[in-house]
Amino acid sequence: MDAKNLRGRGTARVGIIGQSLQQAVALLAALSLLLLAPLAWADGRTLLKPGWNMFSPQQDTEVGLQASKDAERQVNMMNDSRVDNYLNNLGHRLSAHAPGYEFQYTYKGVNDRAINAFALPGGHVYINRGTIEAADNEAQLAAVMAHETSHVALRHGTNQASKASAAQMPLGILGALLGSSSTGAALAQLGAGFTLNSLLLKYSRTDESQADIMGTQILYDSGYDPRGMGQFLEKIQALDQGQHRVAFFSDHPSPDRRVERVAQEVDNLGGTKSGSKTNSREFDDIKRYIQSMPAPPSQGQQAQGSAYPAQGGTASTPRLQILTASYGAKNKFVDVRQLLQSRVQNERLDFQVTNASMGGDPMRNASKTLRISYEWAGRTYDVVAQENQRVSIPSQQQQSDIGTQNGTQPDWPSDRFKSFQNSILYMDYPDNWQAYGQGDAASIAPRGGLVNDGNGNQALAYGVIVNIYQPHIDSYGQQLQGRDYGQGSGQNSSQGAATALEQATDQLVAEFRQSNRNMRVIRYHEVIRVDNENALSTYLSNDSPITGGSRETDWLITLPRPEGLAFIVFTAPESAFQSYESTFQQMLRSVRINR
Numbered sequence: 001m002d003a004k005n006l007r008g009r010g011t012a013r014v015g016i017i018g019q020s021l022q023q024a025v026a027l028l029a030a031l032s033l034l035l036l037a038p039l040a041w042a043d044g045r046t047l048l049k050p051g052w053n054m055f056s057p058q059q060d061t062e063v064g065l066q067a068s069k070d071a072e073r074q075v076n077m078m079n080d081s082r083v084d085n086y087l088n089n090l091g092h093r094l095s096a097h098a099p100g101y102e103f104q105y106t107y108k109g110v111n112d113r114a115i116n117a118f119a120l121p122g123g124h125v126y127i128n129r130g131t132i133e134a135a136d137n138e139a140q141l142a143a144v145m146a147h148e149t150s151h152v153a154l155r156h157g158t159n160q161a162s163k164a165s166a167a168q169m170p171l172g173i174l175g176a177l178l179g180s181s182s183t184g185a186a187l188a189q190l191g192a193g194f195t196l197n198s199l200l201l202k203y204s205r206t207d208e209s210q211a212d213i214m215g216t217q218i219l220y221d222s223g224y225d226p227r228g229m230g231q232f233l234e235k236i237q238a239l240d241q242g243q244h245r246v247a248f249f250s251d252h253p254s255p256d257r258r259v260e261r262v263a264q265e266v267d268n269l270g271g272t273k274s275g276s277k278t279n280s281r282e283f284d285d286i287k288r289y290i291q292s293m294p295a296p297p298s299q300g301q302q303a304q305g306s307a308y309p310a311q312g313g314t315a316s317t318p319r320l321q322i323l324t325a326s327y328g329a330k331n332k333f334v335d336v337r338q339l340l341q342s343r344v345q346n347e348r349l350d351f352q353v354t355n356a357s358m359g360g361d362p363m364r365n366a367s368k369t370l371r372i373s374y375e376w377a378g379r380t381y382d383v384v385a386q387e388n389q390r391v392s393i394p395s396q397q398q399q400s401d402i403g404t405q406n407g408t409q410p411d412w413p414s415d416r417f418k419s420f421q422n423s424i425l426y427m428d429y430p431d432n433w434q435a436y437g438q439g440d441a442a443s444i445a446p447r448g449g450l451v452n453d454g455n456g457n458q459a460l461a462y463g464v465i466v467n468i469y470q471p472h473i474d475s476y477g478q479q480l481q482g483r484d485y486g487q488g489s490g491q492n493s494s495q496g497a498a499t500a501l502e503q504a505t506d507q508l509v510a511e512f513r514q515s516n517r518n519m520r521v522i523r524y525h526e527v528i529r530v531d532n533e534n535a536l537s538t539y540l541s542n543d544s545p546i547t548g549g550s551r552e553t554d555w556l557i558t559l560p561r562p563e564g565l566a567f568i569v570f571t572a573p574e575s576a577f578q579s580y581e582s583t584f585q586q587m588l589r590s591v592r593i594n595r
């Protein structure tokens with residue numbers, strides 16, 4: 001069930017909340033524009049501040065940490081301590097001058113020849129080796145790193161995610177935006193699909209201009225020639241001609257007059273300080289060292305020239321990551337992790353364990369053992385193999401296991417229940433599931449129950465959605481209230497209410513179907529009792545957001561409320577629905593309507 005489709009577009013209730021939200025977002029955007037307006041500084045520099053954000057800086061750190069783990073599985077990390085030490089030393093000289101919240105910055109090299117770099121919230125900065133190879137001197141490399149550092153300091157990632165969430169998240173979470181301080185925490189819990197993919201939204205041209213300007217200031221403040229920024233941009237702009245597009249510009253789209261704006265900022269700062277640093281021996285050494293390395297293994301992502309993991313990466317082949325690997329005997333083992341990682345092809349590793357294949361004999365006249373720990377499709381496995389054995393990972397068994405699960409494995413509902421309450425109802429739910437939302441709308445889902453639908457939206461594959469829908473029927477509210485709500489107590493009124501409930505339910509289903517083309521009704525309305533009131537039970541079948549072409553079953557419960565049509569949707573993949581049904585029924589029995 002695609003949560004975004006449950007907002008019931010065009011309905012009065014949603015309209016009001018949507019509108020006030022839009023106003024709030026517009027107001028906040030206006031406020032942030034004021035903050036971003038150039039202000040005078042001692043040396044005439046442009047003063048920049050982070051824009052509107054529904055996350056706290058601490059939450060930047062939390063979601064950034066999770067996203068960095070995902071990113072490091074999905075891109076080809078250099079994992080070279082010499083390169084990473086150099087980048088960190090240089091990066092920390094720069095980040096010491098980054099304004100705002102003091103994030104813990106880390107800088108790592110990516111084994112990708114495309115000229116690019118990216119940053120995740122909380123201070124995770126990734127530099128492609130191609131950027132180091134393309135820079136003429138340390139000031140130019142520092143310029144790219146200062147640019148990325150500025151994206152972190154200005155919190156562009158969670159700012160973009162906040163704005164996107166305001167447009168995409170289920171209504172209840174939007175409602176929470178207006179008041180609660182726990183919204184960021186709720187968003188942070190939405191899972192890896194949210195954290196990585198949503199945080200890798202493209203920056204706006206304004207973001208880019210800000211990162212260029214602040215990056216130039218950071219260069220200046222840390223003693224580098226601030227002209228390095230303009231020089232490097234000019235250099236890669238020249239390379240970005242013809243067929244050889246420079247990846248940096250697709251991920252960091254160029255604002256107008258980019259180079260000129262940077263040059264202007266150097267003037268604002270009072271020009272280049274005398275004695276400012278342009279190059280170092282360390283830079284020349286590292287650049288030579290990287291140039292002498294073998295070409296990175298070719299990968300689909302690199303063919304696209306992007307340092308970013310593919311969007312919706314959950315659907316692609318799971319990454320094989322060698323976590324540890326050692327080869328030897330008795331107390332003498334040598335680390336062969338990098339060696340094995342470099343041999344991974346098409347996310348598989350297949351070889352015979354010999355001294356030659358392990359890069360040497362760590363102990364003569366002893367029978368050697370290879371121990372590997374690796375991560376594949378989000379799980380960790382261990383393998384032990386003896387000399388001359390053949391190793392093939394992931395094993396066929398592991399591959400077919402994952403194939404049947406489609407990579408999604410939500411927490412099985414616990415027998416213990418806890419209670420959820422919002423403005424519509426009270427309901428018990430398994431205590432290992434989580435409830436999101438506030439106001440009218442809520443999602444209750446196991447961890448792993450929310451998946452990326454392939455279009456960058458969070459969709460519910462397992463769990464429950466509660467919301468209210470305003471049907472397009474005149475005087476609907478009065479008709480629906482019927483017997484239980486006062487005025488009429490006669491047969492006609494009750495029948496009128498029943499008809500209105502059916503009509504409203506049909507309208508809601510029609511609305512679902514508008515955005516879920518393959519949805520169909522598999523069991524038509526049946527009257528059931530929920531909290532001593534008549535309600536309708538309808539079963540729907542729909543495409544599951546889980547990849548692999550499977551179907552899901554949606555059990556729709558509709559209840560008349562004075563405010564509109566309250567509905568509850570219990571969702572699970574068709575193949576798993578029966579196993580979840582008793583949990584869903586128990587949840588439905590616990591429902592108490594707010595009166």
Ligand SMILES: [Zn+2]
Binds near residue numbers: 208211
């Ligand atoms: Zn940028």
